[in-house]
Structure formats: structure tokens, C-alpha cells
Amino acid sequence: MQDAIEAIADPRRRRILELVRAEELPAGAIAAQFGDVTRPAISQHLRVLREAGLLAERRDGVRRLYRARAEGLEGVREFLDQFWDERLADLRREAEREERSKRRDRGRDN
Amino acid sequence: MQDAIEAIADPRRRRILELVRAEELPAGAIAAQFGDVTRPAISQHLRVLREAGLLAERRDGVRRLYRARAEGLEGVREFLDQFWDERLADLRREAEREERSKRRDRGRDN
DNA sequence: AGATTAGGTTAGTTGACTCTTACGTAAGAC
DNA sequence: GTCTTACGTAAGAGTCAACTAACCTAATCT
DSSP: OHHHHHHHTSHHHHHHHHHTSSSOEEHHHHHTTOTTSOHHHHHHHHHHHHHTTOEEEEEETTEEEEEEOGGGGHHHHHHHHHHHHHHHHHHHHHHHHHHHHHHHHHHHHO | OHHHHHHHTSHHHHHHHHHTSSSOEEHHHHHTTOTTSOHHHHHHHHHHHHHTTOEEEEEETTEEEEEEOGGGGHHHHHHHHHHHHHHHHHHHHHHHHHHHHHHHHHHHHO
């Protein structure tokens, strides 16, 4: 998972992933989306993403078609989920606390 | 979100977040968990996390208590969710394709 | 007031990334 | 076969992030 999270920490690599999220695209078409950087730079980013398991590569003649691999992000997702579970637990605890306080109020009124 | 994802790209910072995920902890107690790095280094990590919105800081006398802020991770989560939505769509498309193929088989049998 | 405790800040070094330029390679096209 | 197209790889330069050592600050205790 370290590789995956490092890979998506770079904005250009995130953009690449989004480009090939729903459709397969050749390396050249991907590079063409980046006006501020050369093609070799994108090629290197593609390598990082592929080695992190975030990209599937398929060859078609002279072209190489890339597609995002969501499974590669599973580790990152699990890391995040921990915190959401905890937040739910917090909300639950808070709700209970408030429930008790309401009950106390009712007791005082009656 | 760039700050958040860069923050959690570092293994030590992820460990810090996990330490204060479910309980508030003073800086010293956090630093004590890391044998291979000095206290100032942890202090710097705490700053990065706080500035990325991933950490809440509360002062108690001379101590500073830290706690993870799950909300700070929301942007990252949204980024990931895109890909999971897409994976679901893929599975749906595949299921339909298979359904059609089964129907064809039945037709051939009859 | 002075000493102690908890923790943040600064300066400087080192190593790791990312980029560009130049070059290499494999598949078609002519 | 050689030209072109589509990409990848290598080497070198510049930038940036993380670490340590030394120092600073604020609260508390004696």
C-alpha cells in the first residue's frame, strides 16, 4: 500500500488515473492532456502507477493502452475506513450522552 | 486535499494518525512510540498533520493533546470513491453481458 | 526567582523525486 | 530494407521533504 499511496500523492498521477478511470487510453493520448510537461515525464509517471498496481497495461501493436485498476487502491481505502468507523462510534457515543441528558431534563420537569 | 494526501503518504504520519484515532494523546506519548526518530521530527510531523486538517490540538497546561480529525480525509475518500463507483459499473456491465450470453445459450438449446 | 518539564522552531544536510534532453526499440507503412 | 510512429529508458540538474542538533518558550514546582 505504501507504493499506492505515494503514487496518488502526486497531482499529475491522480489526473492520469482519472483519465483512464472509465476508458482505456494509449500513452500518447494521456501525455497530450498535459501541456506543461514532456511525454517522457508522463511515461515515467505511468511506470510509477503501473508498479504500484494502479494501472493495467495492454499492448496493441505499437501502442500501449492503460486502464485504472481500482483494486490497487484497496489498501488505501482500508486505511481511510478505520477513521470513518471511529467517527461513527463517536457520533453514537455523543447521541447516547445527549439521550441521557434529555432523560435527566424530563425527570426535572416532572 | 493535496495537503491531506501528502500528509498520509508518509508512513510515520499514518502511524501517528492511527495512534490518535480513538484516543487523545499528548505529543510526548506519541513521540515515545517512535524509537528510530527524535522528538523534534515527530513535532514536525504533527505540524504537517495539523496544517493538513487531519489533527485537532487541545492544550492542557504545558501539554498538547492531539486527536485525529476524520473530516480532513474526506477529499481523499471522494477521490477513491470515484474508482469504486466505476468498478461497480464495470461489474454491472459484465453481468449484463453474461446474462445476454446465457439467454443465447438457452435459445440454442430450445 | 530559578529549575524543571513539555514541546515547538531554526538552520543545515542529505537523499529522494521529477523534470528535460538525448537515445534506444519494436511494430507497421512504403 | 529504411522511414516513421509510439513509447520507454538513461543520465544529469534542480527542487523539496525529512532528519538531527541546538535553541527557544511557556507552564509548573520549590
